[in-house]
Amino acid sequence: MTRLWSWGALLIGVAFFLMPLYGMTEFSLKMRRGEYSFDAYVTVLGDPRFQATFGYSVLMAVLTILCGVLLVVPTAFWVRLKLPGLRPWVEFITLLPLVIPSIVVVFGYIRLYNTSSWLPLTGSVTGTNMLLMFGYTVLALPYMYRAVDTGLRTIDVATLTEAAQSLGAGWVTILARVILPNVLGAVLSGAFLTFAIVIGEFTMAALLDRPAFGPYMQLLGANRAYEPAALAVIAFAITWACMGLIQLVTRFSKHNRVAR
Amino acid sequence: MAFLDLSHLEKAFGAMRVVKDFNLGIDKGEFVSFLGPSGCGKTTVLRMVAGFERPDSGAITVDGRDITGLKPNQRSIGMVFQAYALFPNLTVAENVGFGLKVAGVAKAEAGERVAEMLALIGLPDLGARYPFQLSGGQQQRVALARALAPRPQVLLLDEPLSALDAKIRVSLRTEIREIQQRLGITTIFVTHDQEEALSISDRIVVMNGGIAEQTGRPLEIYNRPRTRFVANFVGTLSMLEGVLQDPATGRVSLAEGEVTLGRPIERPAGAAITLALRPEALHLGGGRGDIVLPARVTEVHFLGSVIRIRVETGGTSLSLDTFNRPETPPPPLGSQTEVSIAASDVIVLDDARAEQGAH
Ligand SMILES: Nc1ncnc2c1ncn2[C@@H]1O[C@H](COP(=O)(O)OP(=O)(O)OP(=O)(O)O)[C@@H](O)[C@H]1O
Numbered sequence: 001m002t003r004l005w006s007w008g009a010l011l012i013g014v015a016f017f018l019m020p021l022y023g024m025t026e027f028s029l030k031m032r033r034g035e036y037s038f039d040a041y042v043t044v045l046g047d048p049r050f051q052a053t054f055g056y057s058v059l060m061a062v063l064t065i066l067c068g069v070l071l072v073v074p075t076a077f078w079v080r081l082k083l084p085g086l087r088p089w090v091e092f093i094t095l096l097p098l099v100i101p102s103i104v105v106v107f108g109y110i111r112l113y114n115t116s117s118w119l120p121l122t123g124s125v126t127g128t129n130m131l132l133m134f135g136y137t138v139l140a141l142p143y144m145y146r147a148v149d150t151g152l153r154t155i156d157v158a159t160l161t162e163a164a165q166s167l168g169a170g171w172v173t174i175l176a177r178v179i180l181p182n183v184l185g186a187v188l189s190g191a192f193l194t195f196a197i198v199i200g201e202f203t204m205a206a207l208l209d210r211p212a213f214g215p216y217m218q219l220l221g222a223n224r225a226y227e228p229a230a231l232a233v234i235a236f237a238i239t240w241a242c243m244g245l246i247q248l249v250t251r252f253s254k255h256n257r258v259a260r
Numbered sequence: 261m262a263f264l265d266l267s268h269l270e271k272a273f274g275a276m277r278v279v280k281d282f283n284l285g286i287d288k289g290e291f292v293s294f295l296g297p298s299g300c301g302k303t304t305v306l307r308m309v310a311g312f313e314r315p316d317s318g319a320i321t322v323d324g325r326d327i328t329g330l331k332p333n334q335r336s337i338g339m340v341f342q343a344y345a346l347f348p349n350l351t352v353a354e355n356v357g358f359g360l361k362v363a364g365v366a367k368a369e370a371g372e373r374v375a376e377m378l379a380l381i382g383l384p385d386l387g388a389r390y391p392f393q394l395s396g397g398q399q400q401r402v403a404l405a406r407a408l409a410p411r412p413q414v415l416l417l418d419e420p421l422s423a424l425d426a427k428i429r430v431s432l433r434t435e436i437r438e439i440q441q442r443l444g445i446t447t448i449f450v451t452h453d454q455e456e457a458l459s460i461s462d463r464i465v466v467m468n469g470g471i472a473e474q475t476g477r478p479l480e481i482y483n484r485p486r487t488r489f490v491a492n493f494v495g496t497l498s499m500l501e502g503v504l505q506d507p508a509t510g511r512v513s514l515a516e517g518e519v520t521l522g523r524p525i526e527r528p529a530g531a532a533i534t535l536a537l538r539p540e541a542l543h544l545g546g547g548r549g550d551i552v553l554p555a556r557v558t559e560v561h562f563l564g565s566v567i568r569i570r571v572e573t574g575g576t577s578l579s580l581d582t583f584n585r586p587e588t589p590p591p592p593l594g595s596q597t598e599v600s601i602a603a604s605d606v607i608v609l610d611d612a613r614a615e616q617g618a619h
């Protein structure tokens with residue numbers, strides 16, 4: 001009896017998530033009157049603006065991930081090793097982006113770095129791109145930091161560091177050859193989350209007026225009927241691919257982990 | 261000056277002085293054990309040598325070079341940790357080769373050295389394995405090989421065997437000693453297991469409360485402990501309290517009568533004095549030594565080849581070991597007998613020092 005109930009609950013849950021998805025997919029296939037077709041997808045994928053904005057966002061995502069890893073791994077490592085008392089504070093700070101709306105962050109950026117400020121980042125395209133990347137890094141910080149910190153928990157950071165030091169390694173070698181490889185699985189799962197966030201982000205890119213994928217989706221949604229649905233399905237597929245990759249990487253990196 | 265010289269080392273954590281005026285000279289190729297109870301500062305001294313802790317004062321020199329201010333990675337010191345600390349993402353061969361790679365040793369040369377080290381620890385075929393695929397004993401051997409590969413000047417081992425089970429502990433300690441002797445590497449070995457320290461060391465430093473209570477060869481530490489602490493910590497010991505009557509002849513009055521050691525004791529007459537006895541120095545029955553005391557048997561423990569008997573004499577309980585012999589069964593409980601002791605086996609404890617070190 002309880003079994004039946006739990007199956008029922010599961011079924012309702014699955015339906016709750018899958019029905020809209022099904023509806024959207026079905027709708028995206030109905031561009032041609034009277035039959036199913038991939039016309040909407042062909043239009044979207046063939047649109048040069050799609051290719052440009054998607055390419056731009058992928059590039060930004062990759063840069064954001066690099067920036068995030070370079071920022072978070074040494075920080076989390078150092079906090080664990082030398083400043084364990086600061087950990088609650090650092091955790092609090094990394095959680096702030098979840099609380100502060102990104103529109104507030106980006107307005108702050110624009111005020112701080114406008115053309116008449118001490119660092120006029122918004123004055124040039126490269127500067128604005130950098131600003132956007134830093135903004136994305138901030139947005140991804142809660143996920144990245146938590147992922148890396150969890151990864152560090154699985155190894156004995158202090159002793160491994162000392163072992164490497166006694167073998168002559170300096171900080172850069174320790175980070176690159178001992179710490180990073182051992183938290184790679186965690187770093188990658190943080191990276192895929194970052195990727196998913198950056199691909200779908202709208203506010204920052206729109207306010208900084210950068211040609212990113214998020215604003216393009218919005219634009220398309222406001223002006224067309226079938227294409228936005230197709231685009232949503234594509235975006236959904238990308239997110240799922242990221243999730244799948246996280247799973248794959250976690251499984252793959254097991255082989256050189258301590259058996260637990 | 262000794263090869264590795266620690267002079268006047270001091271270290272405090274907050275208000276707690278953990279290492280107090282620690283002095284030690286270790287010769288090249290010597291194997292020295294630090295032996296002492298938990299929290300006495302063994303690891304702290306070792307970490308100062310390795311460079312992980314900076315002494316508050318004092319100096320550390322290796323081969324005449326002052327390394328006190330150097331960072332750990334600038335010292336040529338190999339370290340083996342209790343928890344193995346192998347890099348989980350690297351294979352055994354890569355672990356062993358880590359120090360060589362960091363030092364920029366050419367690939368071919370490093371490969372040869374790694375093979376040589378793996379042969380040395382008796383695991384020549386396990387180079388491709390990952391640490392988690394090895395047993396604890398194997399992991400610790402790999403850790404030893406990794407520490408030795410870059411040819412350090414000094415090898416430090418911090419309780420390397422305490423995570424292993426008893427049988428492997430014994431075989432691995434012998435192996436460590438053999439490797440150390442073959443390479444002639446200057447070594448400090450930290451342990452709180454007295455048998456371990458006694459069996460493999462050239463010299464032992466018995467530590468207590470941050471100071472070196474006694475430094476000496478294993479036999480010396482065991483047979484001639486200078487303080488009550490050392491005597492108690494290393495091996496089993498019975499103590500007799502007495503008053504020194506005649507310093508020149510070593511005549512001491514005890515509760516159960518007078519004994520004469522026949523050697524001078526450097527204390528004033530009338531001083532309170534403690535005589536200590538190892539279980540193997542006492543013999544059941546009279547006539548096996550210069551000193552004979554009346555005794556009553558209170559406990560008999562059959563341990564196989566050895567029988568440990570406790571007797572009581574003048575209100576003091578003494579431990580006594582005899583070998584098992586089928587033709588002479590141990591005395592019955594409660595029986596009245598005598599114990600004899602050779603005067604030369606009696607240890608006179610340096611009580612003034614003991615009190616100094618005991619606080
Ligand atoms: N980083 C530290 N901060 C504060 N106190 C410390 C620190 N390291 C060690 N201590 C203290 O110093 C004392 C000596 O520690 P140490 O680790 O040297 O002892 P040990 O002889 O190695 O003991 P064990 O046999 O348990 O390993 C202990 O009381 C310990 O609590």
Ligand SMILES: [Mg+2]
Pocket residue numbers: 302303304418
């Ligand atoms: Mg210790």
